Amino acid sequence: MNNAQPRSWGVEPVPTEHRTLGFFDFFVLWGNLGIGLLVLLAGSFLVPGLSFLQAGAAIIIGSAVGCLLLSTVGAVGSELKVPTMVLLRSVLGIRGSYLPSVLNVVQLFGWTVFELVIMGYTANAILKTFFAFDNYVLTTAVCALIVIFMGLMGLAIIRHWLRKIAVWIVFATTGYITYQVLSTDNILSLMLKAGDGSLSFWAAVDLVIAMPISWLPLIADFNRFANKTSSAFYGTFIGYFLANTWMYAVGALLLLATGITQETQGFVTAVLLLTGWLALLILLVDETKEAWSNLYSSVISTQNIFPRLDYKKTVIGFGIAAFLVAAVIDITQYQSFLYLIGSVFIPLFAILIADYFVFRRGTFNTDDLYSSGGTFWFQKGIHAGAIAIWFIGIGIYQYIAHTATFGASMPTFISVFLVYSIYRFSIKAVRGRTSAVNV
Numbered sequence: 001m002n003n004a005q006p007r008s009w010g011v012e013p014v015p016t017e018h019r020t021l022g023f024f025d026f027f028v029l030w031g032n033l034g035i036g037l038l039v040l041l042a043g044s045f046l047v048p049g050l051s052f053l054q055a056g057a058a059i060i061i062g063s064a065v066g067c068l069l070l071s072t073v074g075a076v077g078s079e080l081k082v083p084t085m086v087l088l089r090s091v092l093g094i095r096g097s098y099l100p101s102v103l104n105v106v107q108l109f110g111w112t113v114f115e116l117v118i119m120g121y122t123a124n125a126i127l128k129t130f131f132a133f134d135n136y137v138l139t140t141a142v143c144a145l146i147v148i149f150m151g152l153m154g155l156a157i158i159r160h161w162l163r164k165i166a167v168w169i170v171f172a173t174t175g176y177i178t179y180q181v182l183s184t185d186n187i188l189s190l191m192l193k194a195g196d197g198s199l200s201f202w203a204a205v206d207l208v209i210a211m212p213i214s215w216l217p218l219i220a221d222f223n224r225f226a227n228k229t230s231s232a233f234y235g236t237f238i239g240y241f242l243a244n245t246w247m248y249a250v251g252a253l254l255l256l257a258t259g260i261t262q263e264t265q266g267f268v269t270a271v272l273l274l275t276g277w278l279a280l281l282i283l284l285v286d287e288t289k290e291a292w293s294n295l296y297s298s299v300i301s302t303q304n305i306f307p308r309l310d311y312k313k314t315v316i317g318f319g320i321a322a323f324l325v326a327a328v329i330d331i332t333q334y335q336s337f338l339y340l341i342g343s344v345f346i347p348l349f350a351i352l353i354a355d356y357f358v359f360r361r362g363t364f365n366t367d368d369l370y371s372s373g374g375t376f377w378f379q380k381g382i383h384a385g386a387i388a389i390w391f392i393g394i395g396i397y398q399y400i401a402h403t404a405t406f407g408a409s410m411p412t413f414i415s416v417f418l419v420y421s422i423y424r425f426s427i428k429a430v431r432g433r434t435s436a437v438n439v
Contacts, residue, residue, distance in 0.1 A: 014081045014225055018225065020227060021231075022226075024235065025235065026232050026239060028239065029222060030243070031238075031243045032239075032286070032289055033289065033290060034242070034244045034247060035243045035247055036283070036286065036287050037283055037287050038115065038334075040267075041267055042207065042334070043055075046204050046251075047256055052190070052252055054201055055204060055249075055252045057201075058204035059248045059249055062204070062209040063240075063241050065410065067240050067244065069213065069346075069349065069353075070215055070236060070240060073219050074219040074223035075229050076352070077224045078220075078228075078233070082366065083224060083300045085217070085300070085301045086220075086369055087220055088352060089369045090364070091355045092387055093378040093381045095381030096378070104218075108297055112147075112294045115290050116323060117140070118287065122287070140327055141323060141327070144319055151315040152315055174250070176275070176279055181254055191253070200405050205407045210342045212244060213341060215240075218294075268280070295319055296315070298318050299314045299318070343394050347389075347392075350393065350416040350420070351417075353417065354421050359424055385427075389420050396412050396415055400412065
């Protein structure tokens with residue numbers, strides 16, 4: 001395999017000589033991104049509302065659905081060799097793609113803040129154990145500096161850190177944590193205990209889907225560097241599915257075994273007491289790659305609007321801003337944040353998938369994504385019809401989530417996919433009749 005390192009390419013199509021990442025690179029990347037303290041915390045939200053057996057079924061279904069959507073969007077990015085926000089130019093218009101770019105930057109900023117908060121508390125908890133040192137702001141600042149440094153390295157992190165070192169250490173540590181949880185007294189009876197009914201099964205599925213869905217706006221930023229579309233698709237799906245199911249399950253077991261509150265400090269303390277400082281330290285070090293990926297893609301999304309933006313300066317700016325917010329807030333609405341992400345991005349990418357696979361595959365000219373006045377210019381750079389359907393999809397998700405007992409993710413995806421397809425077929429039929437009359 002070509003050992004040339006892919007650079008932080010901006011928003012232009014990646015040339016052949018830089019498309020060097022294969023199946024194992026994506027398996028390592030997405031497997032690693034699926035492992036983290038925040039995923040453990042998300043898993044704890046599934047119980048005691050559900051029994052562990054019910055939670056396990058929700059985890060498998062949600063991970064399969066979410067990872068299939070994630071890998072499919074990644075496959076489009078691999079075929080066209082462009083980042084995710086540029087892909088959205090094909091359905092929303094070149095200027096219309098600025099709206100999801102802004103929303104994605106806001107989402108990624110929120111994720112970076114969440115990551116810095118949990119890393120800051122984790123580092124602080126470890127230092128308190130050994131040195132009676134207690135300074136959350138300082139530990140968060142150190143974590144932020146590390147993440148900014150990683151952001152400046154760009155995609156070289158995949159080969160230099162994730163593939164060679166981090167993946168093996170993290171898998172071993174996660175295995176150790178799993179063993180410790182399963183060794184807890186009465187764990188079998190806790191696993192068989194009925195849920196209290198405070199969470200519905202399909203709401204739990206939505207909560208699991210939300211984690212891979214949160215990566216949809218980032219997926220093509222990485223998968224555009226694939227040497228083969230199939231390698232990226234299967235590496236992404238297998239890597240993230242295994243990690244997501246594993247971490248959600250362990251997170252649920254952690255809550256059952258320790259009786260922790262679903263609050264950041266209490267959660268970190270429980271993990272420390274159960275697994276020891278070394279395992280928690282390794283998870284802390286590994287958590288930096290999630291924040292790194294958020295910083296990286298926040299710059300790529302911003303460059304969709306401002307192509308000449310300097311990558312390094314923007315990484316530093318976003319990193320400092322995220323630290324300042326993390327220093328003064330705690331995670332209080334993490335679960336609500338996950339549902340909000342699902343409502344925004346599931347309908348958006350239902351439109352992209354319908355447009356690409358039903359209407360444009362095999363006839364796609366990538367150059368048009370950068371051409372004012374071309375195929376994807378629509379009306380003054382905006383495809384108003386697609387944006388309207390996207391907003392309708394957000395409304396559908398929110399309505400179902402607040403009124404129905406079944407999950408909102410799949411009904412929303414299917415509804416938007418069908419509505420957009422009918423919309424496109426109608427436009428095609430009208431244009432066909434118009435052409436016939438003109439002839």
